[in-house]
Amino acid sequence: MLTRIKGAKIVDPGNVDGDYKDIIIRDGLIDALVEPDKELDATDTDEIKEIDATGMIAVPGLIDLHVHLREPGHEYKETIETGARAAVRGGFTTICPMPNTSPVNDNSQVTAYIVNKARDLGLCRILPVGAITRGLEGDTLAEYGDMKQKGMVAISDDGRPVADARVMRRAMEYANGLGLPVISHSEDLSLAREGSMNEGITATRLGIKGIPNAAESTMVMREIALAELTGARVHIAHVSCEESVDAIRHGKARGVKVTAETAPHYFTLTDEAVAQYDTHAKMNPPLRTEKDRQAIIEGLVDGTLDIIATDHAPHSPLEKEVEFDRAAFGIVGLETSLALSLELVQEEKLSLSRLIEKMSKNPAAILGIDNDLKPGNPADITLIDPEAYHTIDPDTFFSKGVNTPFVGFNVKGEAWMTLVQGRVVFEKEL
Amino acid sequence: MRFEHKDLLDISSLSPQDITMILDTAEGMKEINKRPVKKVPTLRGKTIVLFFQEPSTRTKLSFDIAAKRLSADVISISTGSSSIVKGETLIDTVKNLESMSPDIIVMRHSSSGAAQLIARKLAPSVVNAGDGLHAHPTQSLLDMMTVREKKGKIEGLKIAIIGDIAHSRVARSNINGFTKMGATVNVTAPGTMIPKGIETLGCHVAPDIESCVEDADVVMMLRIQKERQENILFPSEREYASLFGLTRERLARARMDAIVMHPGPMNRGVEIANIVADGERSVILEQVTNGVALRMAVFYLVAGGKKYADKD
Structure with a gap:
């Protein structure tokens, strides 16, 4: 199975710094980073799941x-x-x-x-x-x-x-x-x-x-x-x-x-x-x-x-x-x-x-882990919404713990989607 | 002007006007304690709970007498008899007390901030009778009352406080209160008993007891707690007495009319020499006398302050 993360800006320290590339994921691994307009030479049997991550930043x-x-x-x-x-x-x-x-x-x-x-x-x-x-x-x-x-x-x-x-x-x-x-x-x-x-x-x-x-x-x-x-x-x-x-x-x-x-x-x-x-x-x-x-x-x-x-x-x-x-x-x-x-x-x-x-x-x-966004590595990727203004509210936490001194802090930027081994394990509700 | 506070938690939340009002009210109360029938109906029908989570004899007795002289019903519970020993949390315990509709809860507790914690959660007035190392507002107010009575004023006086400043809620409240009322406060103690940044409360740290009491109008000695020795705060009582004990010779450096105070209980021969404790300048027992009147004033004012607060 193929997944294509489209439109994100990539920040992979030491490798890519702010280029717009699409990330192709095959069977849980990063397959390639390609130019946004590049057609995939996928075979007909491959189902391609597309994730529109326009405006997001993709990081390891x-x-x-x-x-x-x-x-x-x-x-x-x-x-x-x-x-x-x-x-x-x-x-x-x-x-x-x-x-x-x-x-x-x-x-x-x-x-x-x-x-x-x-x-x-x-x-x-x-x-x-x-x-x-x-x-x-x-x-x-x-x-x-x-x-x-x-x-x-x-x-x-x-x-x-x-x-x-x-x-x-x-x-x-x-x-x-x-x-x-x-x-x-x-x-x-x-x-x-x-x-x-x-x-x-x-x-x-x-x-x-x-x-x-x-x-x-x-x-x-x-x-x-x-x-x-x-x-x-x-x-x-x-x-x-x-x-x-x-x-x-x-x-x-x-x-x-x-x-x-x-x-x-x-x-x-x-x-x-x-x-x-x-x-x-x-x-x-x-x-x-x-x-x-x-x-x-x-x-x-x-x-x-x-x-x-x-x-x-x-x-x-x-x-x-x-x-x-x-x-x-x-x-x-x-x-x-x-x-x-x-x-x-x-x-x-x-x-x-x-x-x-x-x-x-x-x-x-x-x-001792290599988590560069490069072909062959597991597709562990975080997509950050850099413009997400929000107020910290423990009532929204997934953790059982609500013990935070940051209640009511107005902050900007948060995870929009999290992928582990190519699978979407978190997706922000809109 | 009226007293706008629901609670009395510490000195720092009081204005100089609040303090003056409390002291003025306490002076008025003092007369009641001299009557043959020492009781007025002011707080009849009010219930006051004395909730002491730390051992206390004189403070508890003082609050108890003060409440009874104002005709309040007083219930006293202490650590041994409360559910805290059964593992109940402090908030649960006081919430249970609250369900029985007391008007004022007087609490002493070994944790700093405990009075604030319960005051945030409770409708009845909370009077802090000492929380950890943080505050002991009624002690400070009765000290100010005693000084004002003896000196006619507080502003412009020089106050010397000697003893374990680091572990004393009386010291914190008094540094706060006396500086707020315009006095100068000098403190001294062994280096182990001077907490970091104490000057930010407005006092000066003197290098030794001699310079601390120099020209002082008031010399206040703090109790040295013997059990603190396990914290390695000083080598021996003997050495403490020789370096920081208030002797007649040291007192002679203060002003001719200086008064000597001590919040009690005293360690005679350690922080204060016998002859000084019993000397003509000692007002230590008058502090205790004033304590009752001062606490009557506090009950009277917070009971009224709460009533006013309810209207808002």
Whole structure:
């Protein structure tokens, strides 16, 4: 079967930058990029499905390296299915769920459970991240090799950092031998202890215990030092502050194999969003100051921060409509990330091509995936409507989570259609 | 002019005029407490719930007496007797209280922002009796009342606050209140007890207690919480007393007519020397006396303020 996406502008970083071409998809794979007026020499038996994407931008499918799907264990917050629906609605063709489920994804059975569920759903690709240590306890290594065979693509301590440097060192050495990247949730728990927002003026005024930048940056520095020691590939998750950006910039300059991500809330909001004890502005690491926000944007611009991930963390109102210090950390992000990130393009901080690098190409490289829009590759394609003005409204979310601080934000641009392996898995209703 | 607030949540949402009105009303209430029959019918038929989720003796008693002297019916529940221990959420608990139609809910809670959280959800007036490290507005108002009574004014005075500013809701509310009324506030404490950016609330941070109390009209000591030692805030009570305790010698640096305050309960011999606590400049017990009148005023005003608010 053939599909022809007509009329879209193609932005495929490194290959095509803004040319108008039609994309021909055959049996789930990209067959060719052709001139708009070119007739296909298809045989009579081929049925050609045409998608009129005039006015849209076609990019390689977006990849989110950092999500929480809550299944198994906390299905009341999100399931693999609702998370996947939110993902494709947000333009993501691949997502990587973190291991802090219940049970923890620290063994091949849980990995297989997630992978099988994802396959049966047939929405986006779901590539699980395994736990660094068994039960996220920080003591003994999980069976990375076994999990990798079932489809695990990286290891992480997200949600519960490995405090012991020797354990982290061994994890890096072992993972490196298997070709797996290590995703570090860099947080010194002894410094972050009891804190529930950024340590600073707003926290002082509100009387909320703070989490200093140093709780993050000291661990970022540790991970870079350990990456240099072991030669492993380390990816720093959700960078929120200036000192971490500086440390990563320095590490890259030394030739350490370190990559890093930030999330839209860190370049969009500051800790002032907490001002009315808004638990929807509570996440870990916390929203920082304007100075940090600018440093995050600078890090994206100069390439220190390689990717934009969401840290999509759905919670139910049970965890959010409570006292601030008792509320759960985390916000949803899959259905707001693209629009918020496109703001960087509208503000001319990044070109669209560079944004797509950070939301698709660079995460693909970390995962070792080739997702160029070229013949032979799977047709994982996101079609973006760049002119779609809309107001963020959690009532429209496909995710079970409505915990977002972006309610009522007026934004421009969103996914119009998402294709995975040539199949339309999301199409915006008109 | 009338009091337009449904709730009393913190000092920062009050204007200087609001504060003056509360203090004036409290002065009027004070006389009632000196009568042989200490009761007026002002709030007869009103129900006030005292909902304390943190241990408290004097504040709770003060609110209780204040409500009874205005003839309100008072019901008191605390953590041990509430459903919170059974796993009910705070909002569910107060929504249940609301269903029994109280007029005012007085809440103390260990989480900053808890009073705001429930006030947003409830029709009855909410009076914050202390929320986490955030605010303790009635304490601050009774402190301002006491200072105004002793000094005849607040504007232009120099106030010294010494102690664990970082973990004190009394300090936050008082820095807010006194600066709002035109006083200068100096604070000091060990570095571990000065939170980041405290100057943005309008106070100055002094390097030591000597310079903090220099020429002060009011010296306010905060309680050092011994249990905080596990947070590694100071090496020992002994060292704290020697560096930051209010002694007679240190008090001598303040103005001749300076008064000494403490929100209680005191650690005698730690943050305040015995002789200073019991000295002629100490107004610590008068603070407690004023607390009742001040809380009567707050009940009276929010009950009226709510009534007015209903008309809108």
